[in-house]
Amino acid sequence: MAELSFETLTFRTTKDELVITLLNICNTKIPKEEVEAIAPFTLSDNHTMVFDKIDQEKASTKFSFLLTKYFDSLKNILTGNKVTYIHRNSGIPLIGNVAFGIVYRGSSIIEIKPVTSCNLDCVYCSISEGLSSKKNDFIIEKEYLIEELEKLVKFIDEPVEIHIGVQGEPFLYSDMEGLIADLQAMENVRTISIDTNGTILNKDKIDRLAKNNKLQVNLSLDAINEEEARKIAGVKTYNVKHVKEVISYASQKLKVIVAPVLVQGFNDEELEEIIKFVKSLPVQPILGIQNFLRYKTGRNPGKEMSWEKFYSLLEELEKKHQIKLKLQKEDFNIKETKELSKPFKEGDIVKAVIKCPDRFPNSSIAVSGERSISIPNCQFKKDKKVSVKIARDKHNIFVGKLV
Numbered sequence: 001m002a003e004l005s006f007e008t009l010t011f012r013t014t015k016d017e018l019v020i021t022l023l024n025i026c027n028t029k030i031p032k033e034e035v036e037a038i039a040p041f042t043l044s045d046n047h048t049m050v051f052d053k054i055d056q057e058k059a060s061t062k063f064s065f066l067l068t069k070y071f072d073s074l075k076n077i078l079t080g081n082k083v084t085y086i087h088r089n090s091g092i093p094l095i096g097n098v099a100f101g102i103v104y105r106g107s108s109i110i111e112i113k114p115v116t117s118c119n120l121d122c123v124y125c126s127i128s129e130g131l132s133s134k135k136n137d138f139i140i141e142k143e144y145l146i147e148e149l150e151k152l153v154k155f156i157d158e159p160v161e162i163h164i165g166v167q168g169e170p171f172l173y174s175d176m177e178g179l180i181a182d183l184q185a186m187e188n189v190r191t192i193s194i195d196t197n198g199t200i201l202n203k204d205k206i207d208r209l210a211k212n213n214k215l216q217v218n219l220s221l222d223a224i225n226e227e228e229a230r231k232i233a234g235v236k237t238y239n240v241k242h243v244k245e246v247i248s249y250a251s252q253k254l255k256v257i258v259a260p261v262l263v264q265g266f267n268d269e270e271l272e273e274i275i276k277f278v279k280s281l282p283v284q285p286i287l288g289i290q291n292f293l294r295y296k297t298g299r300n301p302g303k304e305m306s307w308e309k310f311y312s313l314l315e316e317l318e319k320k321h322q323i324k325l326k327l328q329k330e331d332f333n334i335k336e337t338k339e340l341s342k343p344f345k346e347g348d349i350v351k352a353v354i355k356c357p358d359r360f361p362n363s364s365i366a367v368s369g370e371r372s373i374s375i376p377n378c379q380f381k382k383d384k385k386v387s388v389k390i391a392r393d394k395h396n397i398f399v400g401k402l403v
């Protein structure tokens with residue numbers, strides 16, 4: 001008999017299939033007959049498979065083979081989009097891509113991105129993320145992310161902030177609390193900041209998160225009026241009342257920044273209501289209003305407000321409501337740090353191997369040494385060897401063209 005247990009996987013069976021859910025966000029289906037070909041099996045609990053008449057080692061090897069095969073067809077449970085699982089044995093480095101892994105721009109803020117995907121569909125989303133997204137998603141094994149981050153933090157060798165700023169909602173990553181606890185334990189990590197829409201936080205989760213005294217939570221709140229809030233969030237089920245409760249409770253337990261995005265024509269009237277709400281809380285969080293900016297890859301529902309107009313509006317509101325709204329660079333404590341060398345530069349031609357699809361349709365990610373390279377207009381063909389001309393190398397984020 002063999003017993004295989006997996007913390008990050010949950011199992012259930014249907015008539016013909018074994019359905020495997022990874023980190024609560026994506027799943028894949030294996031025909032039962034292929035699993036039974038290993039040996040007759042049962043599920044002793046959601047995370048454990050028990051195979052009859054086979055030894056542990058054989059069952060483990062054979063089942064790993066099936067997992068590898070069917071993880072190529074992982075699908076996002078929210079959207080049905082394809083998901084790539086990046087783990088220690090995936091052969092995909094965590095530096096090189098702007099959407100997942102580690103982004104280090106030579107400053108004391110390192111961005112980490114363990115997941116892509118969002119449960120909202122905001123009208124102004126700068127990366128067009130959310131329930132209507134058709135992009136490929138990524139999810140990263142927590143241990144792999146921590147291992148690679150530790151190497152970078154050691155290299156930088158001075159206190160840093162880790163910013164969890166994902167293309168989507170970070171708390172969809174079911175290992176998020178564990179990830180934050182691991183970051184909290186890292187000596188040279190001074191601050192951990194996270195951007196969230198707050199929809200899947202609750203009091204219990206906040207109580208657990210509050211054990212990490214380095215954590216700062218940046219919460220979105222774009223309107224107080226329920227209908228306006230739903231319109232901006234792009235989903236009918238968005239519950240601004242819940243998000244307000246989350247903000248109120250979290251502010252009493254953690255450092256919180258409330259971060260509305262001002263989108264002309266959508267929430268101009270709501271700004272003052274947000275200010276009044278923030279001022280009414282038992283512990284007042286910081287309010288950091290952001291100006292909506294148009295992005296090539298974003299949903300662009302309105303016009304940008306000029307910076308001049310934006311800052312004079314903030315000044316006016318500051319005076320009227322006696323509240324600080326203009327946050328300065330010093331508020332974020334950012335400084336330049338050691339440069340990370342680039343293994344190749346713009347114009348170089350490098351040999352690489354295609355490993356997985358990139359975010360957009362008809363684009364792939366190739367790997368060369370310890371970096372990944374995005375290749376637009378490149379059909380995904382797993383393990384194909386290619387030559388790539390590097391077209392962008394800024395901050396160790398690489399984009400290339402097939403040659």
Ligand code: SF4
Nearest residue numbers: 118122125130168197
């Ligand atoms: S919550 Fe953030 S990532 Fe999600 S759709 Fe809105 S802006 Fe985009």
